[in-house]
Amino acid sequence: MVRKRILLVDDSETSLMMARMILSKANYEILVAKDGQQGVETAARERPDLVLLDVVMPRMNGFEACAALKARPETQGIPVIMVTTRGEGESVESGFSAGASDYVTKPVNGLELLTKVRSALGD
Amino acid sequence: MTTKGEHDSLESYVRRVQADTHRYVHDLLDENGKLRVAAATLQLEKARLEEELLATRESVDRHKLEEVKLERRLAEIAAENRRYVEEYVLVEQQNTALANLYVASVRLHSSLQREEILAVIIDIIEFLVGCEEVAVFEVKDGRLAIATSKGAEALAGADIALGEGPIGRTALTGQPYLPVAPGVDDDGITACFPVKFRDAVVYVITLFRLLPQKSGRLQPIDHDLLNLLAAEAGTALASASILSASPVQTR
Numbered sequence: 001m002v003r004k005r006i007l008l009v010d011d012s013e014t015s016l017m018m019a020r021m022i023l024s025k026a027n028y029e030i031l032v033a034k035d036g037q038q039g040v041e042t043a044a045r046e047r048p049d050l051v052l053l054d055v056v057m058p059r060m061n062g063f064e065a066c067a068a069l070k071a072r073p074e075t076q077g078i079p080v081i082m083v084t085t086r087g088e089g090e091s092v093e094s095g096f097s098a099g100a101s102d103y104v105t106k107p108v109n110g111l112e113l114l115t116k117v118r119s120a121l122g123d
Numbered sequence: 124m125t126t127k128g129e130h131d132s133l134e135s136y137v138r139r140v141q142a143d144t145h146r147y148v149h150d151l152l153d154e155n156g157k158l159r160v161a162a163a164t165l166q167l168e169k170a171r172l173e174e175e176l177l178a179t180r181e182s183v184d185r186h187k188l189e190e191v192k193l194e195r196r197l198a199e200i201a202a203e204n205r206r207y208v209e210e211y212v213l214v215e216q217q218n219t220a221l222a223n224l225y226v227a228s229v230r231l232h233s234s235l236q237r238e239e240i241l242a243v244i245i246d247i248i249e250f251l252v253g254c255e256e257v258a259v260f261e262v263k264d265g266r267l268a269i270a271t272s273k274g275a276e277a278l279a280g281a282d283i284a285l286g287e288g289p290i291g292r293t294a295l296t297g298q299p300y301l302p303v304a305p306g307v308d309d310d311g312i313t314a315c316f317p318v319k320f321r322d323a324v325v326y327v328i329t330l331f332r333l334l335p336q337k338s339g340r341l342q343p344i345d346h347d348l349l350n351l352l353a354a355e356a357g358t359a360l361a362s363a364s365i366l367s368a369s370p371v372q373t374r
Contacts, residue, residue: 012246012249012250013230013233013246014226014227014230014243014246014247014250014251015246015250017226017229017230018222018226018250021222021225021226022218022219022222025218085249085250085255085334086255086334086336105334105336106249106253106334107223107250107252107334108219109216109219110215110216110218110219110222111215111216114215
């Protein structure tokens, strides 16, 4: 069976390691990018099944990266889950406006992340 | 006296009546026989139906019993299912907690540079504990000064004496500080954890405001993580200090 690929975009090595541990255990293949710009480029090149996008990042923040992904024909169909530090309305609203399908808040809860990832991937 | 003609007529009448009577009796007997057969058939049918009814009742009773058993089994399975879901949630929570501890430990020992280790401590507290205002104080010459912070820039230049306030007391006693009531204290502090090396407090991690999704209080998993930080960060920072003082430096 082909493993689904998830692109993690986050500038925090700690957050990346945590998300990688949770998702690898559930048999997903993990790709990594360290900022929004790199995330958009990697998504266009690798065409992952899902993108997990941190909000606060250098070069291009998560909302801008999400909007860029949705503007490009080759990546616009890829579901995006925003990973926000603040779960308040404004952050969430900005994520959905940029085209995100869902969001999770940090600190990431493993079960919540897996549930939302599976739902976004239709697993 | 009757005449012969009258006698014949009477005799003929009697014979006719006898014949009618005989036919009538025969018909009655015939009808009676048919009715007996019909009654017997009905009796048989009744007996068969009663038997069938009894069998149906027994079957209904059996099915009712089966239904009760199935409902009970269904309730057992539903309860079992709930237990499995609860266990699954618990296992996933434990997995997350273990992953947190593992990631924190690996990240703490991923560098031998003091500044990088301090950045990792902030990273861990921000993203694994969920605190948006944090400061790490270094104990030096009997006083505490900020080594690094995030979201607590107002504290820059703070100079705290050992034993002064919750931060100074944590450094002096080596015991974590948690406000009496869960949440922040009057100084806006959520918790202070001592970072030790060989039983000596070398740093104090101070958590101010938690992220809104933390509902203002630390969870058991956070305490585990902070205790690990208190133990491991001291070793990592001491190793960095020793290395920086050494003529051979490795990155």
